[in-house]
Amino acid sequence: MVDFSVIVPAYHEHDNIRPLTTRLFAALDEPKNTELIFVDDNSRDGSVEEVEKLKAEGYNVEIIVRTKERGLSSAVVRGFTDANGQYLVCMDADLQHPPERVPAFFHALKANAFVLGTRYSPEVAMDKDWPFFRRVISAGARMLARPLTTVSDPMSGFFGIQKDYFLKANNVNAQGFKIALDLLIKAQIAPSSIAEVPFSFGVRTVGESKLTGKVMLYYVDQLKELYLYKFGAVTCVLVLMLLAVLAVLALVYLASLVV
Numbered sequence: 001m002v003d004f005s006v007i008v009p010a011y012h013e014h015d016n017i018r019p020l021t022t023r024l025f026a027a028l029d030e031p032k033n034t035e036l037i038f039v040d041d042n043s044r045d046g047s048v049e050e051v052e053k054l055k056a057e058g059y060n061v062e063i064i065v066r067t068k069e070r071g072l073s074s075a076v077v078r079g080f081t082d083a084n085g086q087y088l089v090c091m092d093a094d095l096q097h098p099p100e101r102v103p104a105f106f107h108a109l110k111a112n113a114f115v116l117g118t119r120y121s122p123e124v125a126m127d128k129d130w131p132f133f134r135r136v137i138s139a140g141a142r143m144l145a146r147p148l149t150t151v152s153d154p155m156s157g158f159f160g161i162q163k164d165y166f167l168k169a170n171n172v173n174a175q176g177f178k179i180a181l182d183l184l185i186k187a188q189i190a191p192s193s194i195a196e197v198p199f200s201f202g203v204r205t206v207g208e209s210k211l212t213g214k215v216m217l218y219y220v221d222q223l224k225e226l227y228l229y230k231f232g233a234v235t236c237v238l239v240l241m242l243l244a245v246l247a248v249l250a251l252v253y254l255a256s257l258v259v
């Protein structure tokens, strides 16, 4: 019987699989009651073999290998769908999301429908090595999501949701990276049912980010859909125009700081 599930979308993450698994299970309050599921898109880098070794060592870990689909969000949806736990946590494989924070998510999930990992809290320091370019992109993306939700880090990929709420979300947008934002809106989570868990966002030391220009375009598309869903067509167009102007002004300002 498993109550807690940790879902990890993974693409070419062989070298991160063992440290993530061992650190996670060492940190858990209820390791016997927890499963870890990697959702891999046919990386063929030895990830499957590494998970088999970890299983043989007694870890409750599985790997789902998809051969026809690609993408972070759709991998998370697949993992959440297959998970046996009532309490679901999603985290990246690359150790930028510290496994030691997962127990805090499960603890908060017992009393809240949704738990968001936040990098923007006075309790944590933002890693200074995080590239400037990524900070600017993240600030712009955060601003564009502001009319949709009041959470402090709507771009976060480290989050948890109760399975019943995940099942309530209709027409989830499984493209791109922003599955947490999509679920927050589409599962109609009340602000009073959302908790935030601060965490220090580290720097990836092994492997590479898969965040591409295409993923950013998916985000713009997803925003349009979420604005429509939440506000209707006319308000959606007005808000998008206003935010586009603000985004350009913010980028011009930030660019002026670096030149």
Ligand SMILES: Nc1nc2c(ncn2[C@@H]2O[C@H](COP(=O)(O)OP(=O)(O)O[C@H]3O[C@H](CO)[C@@H](O)[C@H](O)[C@@H]3O)[C@@H](O)[C@H]2O)c(=O)[nH]1
Pocket (backbone or CB within 6 Å): 008, 009, 010, 011, 012, 013, 039, 040, 041, 070, 071, 072, 075, 091, 092, 093, 094, 096, 138, 155, 156, 157, 158, 177, 178, 208, 209, 210, 211
């Ligand atoms: N299965 C699968 N997994 C994927 C895919 N693309 C990425 N992943 C996995 O998803 C996780 C995050 O991907 P990264 O490429 O490392 O993302 P990032 O640039 O570090 O961005 C992360 O941090 C952002 C905060 O700045 C988040 O906004 C973003 O959602 C993500 O969590 C990693 O475990 C990676 O292997 C894919 O196509 N398929």
